[in-house]
Amino acid sequence: MERGCEDIPTRDAETGHAAQDATLRGFLGYHVKRAMSVLQADLAGAIEPFGLRMMSYSALVVIVDNPGLRQAQLADLLAVERPNLVAVIDDLEGKGLIMRHKTLADRRAYALMPTAEGIDTAAKASEANRAAEARRLAGLSAEDRAVVIRVMNMIERGEGGSAR
Amino acid sequence: MERGCEDIPTRDAETGHAAQDATLRGFLGYHVKRAMSVLQADLAGAIEPFGLRMMSYSALVVIVDNPGLRQAQLADLLAVERPNLVAVIDDLEGKGLIMRHKTLADRRAYALMPTAEGIDTAAKASEANRAAEARRLAGLSAEDRAVVIRVMNMIERGEGGSAR
């Protein structure tokens, strides 16, 4: 990999213009991705005091909402592959926030049950998340918020014409 | 980690109700994250035929838009840390899409220059991405699209009230 060594000036050394990502800005996905990274950082900061990260928080909240859920159902709900949940569930169980109850009906499956502490932690973490999101979106009108959620749902469900 | 073994039924075995992520759906960030994963998959599929992935595609497009750019500037623009770009630039250079030109002005820095093939590939990949996004967003009105982009920018720039 030989490298040229001519007198090619660095961009803004010559023009004084700031470099731009204009082409990428033409894509809605690019804007969504950059906003997502801010929202993800907000979430991480909000739930970190509870020893939770995005996946463990999401899993905990869904288990609290759906006591008795099986791991495969949880994976479907969160749209992740089953193997990715094993360590997450291990972590939540190790922290005493949920329990894996063997079911008699199907001895392969676990019924995931939140503990009292899990229910409490989920509520507190969600409140922290809610507060962080409220701060981040303080200037957002209810109408704009509704549009964003509707569009994100449309994208997620493959409505606007779907892919391929 | 002992596991209980009582007769706790699996959720929908008893209720027949589908499990829900209602609490998570209360957060705008959750909707954005799920949509983002669809958009990311679209992008990956669109640019994969060109041997590009999200980061290499983004870097290539920015270099084409800003010939002579330095790596640190590119990192700032894409909001990633400098070390993460090294392998990406190596890859683009190895594929003959860009060149690292040593500058005489500052012999530490490289001026990143797209090759003719790089310019061509960037154009084709962007067109594929544009087409994929157009399919995905076919049902989206111009107004809704504008709202989404405005809100994402607001979030990215920390306008609606900022964090903390």
Place this chain on the structure above:
DNA sequence: AAACATAGTTACACAGGATATCTATTAATC
């Protein structure tokens, strides 16, 4: 009973992203 399917697990791989540290070089300061 045999074949097949399923729940959870293990092992592995890969992309995206961050930090700390090293080198060559440039800029600043005494």
Place this chain on the structure above:
DNA sequence: GATTAATAGATATCCTGTGTAACTATGTTT
């Protein structure tokens, strides 16, 4: 002008999220 500080890029690690393949114990079908 020599020493110190700052900068560009590179290297080495590490972490999180996410996916696939294959294994085990069960359950279900045929």
